[in-house]
Amino acid sequence: MEQCRNSGCDRDHGPGPFVGDVPCAARQNRNFRTAHWTGRHLQMTLMSIPVGDEIGVEMHDDTDQIIRVEEGRATVRMGKCRERLDAGRSLGTGDTLFVPCGTWHNVLNSGTCPLKLSSVYGPPNHPAGTVHRTGQEARH
DSSP states (O other), rough: OOOOTTOTSOOOOOOOOOOOOOHHHHOOOOOEHHHHHHHHEEEEEEEEOOTTTTTOOOOOSSOOOEEEESSSEEEEESSBBBOOOOOEEEEEEEEEEOOOOTEEEEEESSSOOOOOEEEEEEOOSTTTTTTSSSSHHHHH
8 A cells, every 4th residue: 555654534633733735645545534634714624425426415504615536536516505516526536626615515436446535624524533434423
């Protein structure tokens, strides 16, 4: 397995200054969601979505979000209401999705290997140090 200098994907490196190789840390992450860095106004999480699985339909009332595909293939669906996600697109490695607060969205793994994502929230959306090993754990 490729080793990443200063990336450590297994813990939250915030709130102090931190330099790391985010794409490599995302590829090494095996958890559904890991808080990689949490500050006062921003948070970065790493995600690993199994083949055929999804983040789940969600909306953040007061949080903007940036999601970047670090490895794999995804399908994103977005809309103004939960029942009507009428905007969609296929994404691949390096593609970035900007989700304004108040937008319903879902990201599905449409590839043949785990989907590796990095996600930035402003303001933070999860408690510092959050680790969800599975999607089911994250949803409960």
